[in-house]
Amino acid sequence: MTLTSLFDHDPAVLVLEDGTRYEGRAYGARGTTFGEVVFTTGMSGYQETLTDPSYAGQIVLQTSPHIGNTGVNAEDAESHRIWAAGYIVRDPSRVVSNWRADESLDEALEADGIVGISAIDTRAVTRRIRSDGSMRGGVFSGADAAISADEQLRAVREAPGMAGRNLSAEVSVTSTRITPAIGDKIGSLAVVDLGIKASTVTNLGRRGFEVHLLPQSVTYAEVKAIDPAGLFFSNGPGDPSASDAHVELLQAALKDGLPYFGICFGNQLFGRALGLTTYKLPFGHRGINQPVLDKSTGRVEITAQNHGFAVDAPIEGTFDSPAGFGRVEVSHVGLNDSVVEGLNALDIPAFSVQYHPEAAGGPNDANYLFDRFRDLVLESLSKKGAHA
Structure with a gap:
């Protein structure tokens, strides 16, 4: 060496x-x-x-x-x-x-x-x-x-700036990759690769998901073809306002009642799918020591983050989704600058966070969110079984 x-x-x-x-x-x-x-x-x-x-x-x-x-x-x-x-x-x-x-x-x-x-x-x-x-x-x-x-x-x-750039195609897989579930399989999970980290796939596999890592160019018809138990949007680079096709795919999935979990870029795209707007932060949040308040528990989590854009939404109370997906609340708030760090839909099975719960090389305070998504999917599958 x-x-x-x-x-x-x-x-x-x-x-x-x-x-x-x-x-x-x-x-x-x-x-x-x-x-x-x-x-x-x-x-x-x-x-x-x-x-x-x-x-x-x-x-x-x-x-x-x-x-x-x-x-x-x-x-x-x-x-x-x-x-x-x-x-x-x-x-x-x-x-x-x-x-x-x-x-x-x-x-x-x-x-x-x-x-x-x-x-x-x-x-x-x-x-x-x-x-x-x-x-x-x-x-x-x-x-x-x-x-x-x-x-x-x-x-x-x-040189080009970051605003208005769609970089998903530069970092996404070009063909589907399937990772088996670890332990008992609860279902197939459609994961749209917008720049995913390997540790995210591992954490999803540990929750019993057979992970179907899909190219960022995937259509909703192709998502439905794998009969997924849920949908996941990953982190990734670029400006969320330049990803209209991903927003349209997500809106179609939400209308079908498919359970959804998004992190980082997936949080910003969830915000857009709900009808909200995004904006560029002055210098962003990057590192493994970002404090976030979980409003439902009052617990402060130290989180790993990497984002330069954020969702514009009211911090307090609930509000109606401008795109017609029912009531929504901001679930997590950044304590350094009051930036929206999480969204929770109250009338459909969907939520997201702006930070990285897999946190490889960082804190594990938010790893429970993978369990929360697993529970959401199991609840949805149970309801489908009851109505079958």
């Missing part, structure tokens, strides 16, 4: 669309990359972060200063590759100190062609994003660091 690239001191520069520049050292692959610059506050779980498809199109900044000491292994990956568009760290580890490591983080970044930068003041970048909001950026490393500052800034400003 080698870390030679950490010591050759190739130059690199991070350029933000407001013209701010941060000069440092190359980390990972050399070249140029563009994306929305976002920060994540997790002090651990960098491999799970990088392999989370939700980070497609984003240059990820780690606020924790020391990154890479446990290396990378084949077991902890959330997908088959690193999805982040780029990577920003302050102090990459010079050694790998974990018996489970297969390679260094630097080697993994190079293997997947991920351009990164190290040795910059990540706290200064974070403070700028917090004050001015997430913005487009570019990392130019190796020979590309010598491109003129004006040309670098022009390229950054010409």
Whole structure:
């Protein structure tokens, strides 16, 4: 295992669309990359972060200063590759100190062609994003660091932003994959892959679901063809306002009374299916230490999150779904900024949360939500049996 690239001191520069520049050292692959610059506050779980498809199109900044000491292994990956568009760290580890490591983080970044930068003041970048909001950026490393500052800034400003982008097709499976239930099977589950994490599939399998992982282009007729006991929308990248086809599919399922559970992007699409709107957060929620209030119990959960958009809905009381799906309530609220963190439909079997209950590399406070969905599906199956 080698870390030679950490010591050759190739130059690199991070350029933000407001013209701010941060000069440092190359980390990972050399070249140029563009994306929305976002920060994540997790002090651990960098491999799970990088392999989370939700980070497609984003240059990820780690606020924790020391990154890479446990290396990378084949077991902890959330997908088959690193999805982040780029990577920003302050102090990459010079050694790998974990018996489970297969390679260094630097080697993994190079293997997947991920351009990164190290040795910059990540706290200064974070403070700028917090004050001015997430913005487009570019990392130019190796020979590309010598491109003129004006040309670098022009390229950054010409790169696409996150608003209005549908990235589901870039991260979804292209054909159906079936994962058997663990233990007694309670039914087939239609899972629309919008950028799902491997640990989500595992958690659903543990609840007795035979998971049918479906491409994001799936039609409702194809969903019905597997005779599912329920429907699940995963996390994923992009702007929920650019996913009309997924909203229409979900509305058709809700009209049929199919039990539904959505997380992260699936929460935003559930909101849209109910007739609500979504909006872009100033700098989003990313990390494994986000406090959320479960309004039904008064319990505060520490959650793992990764989202830059949110649902616009009244926090208090119940309201009628503008799309005609009955009464709805906001079930969970973010305690940092009162953002909607969960929706619960009172007249149909459907709910969602904005955070990640599988929380690989993070807290397990919200893992019970998979059990809640299992109970919802069993209740629905029982009612169908009674009316058969």
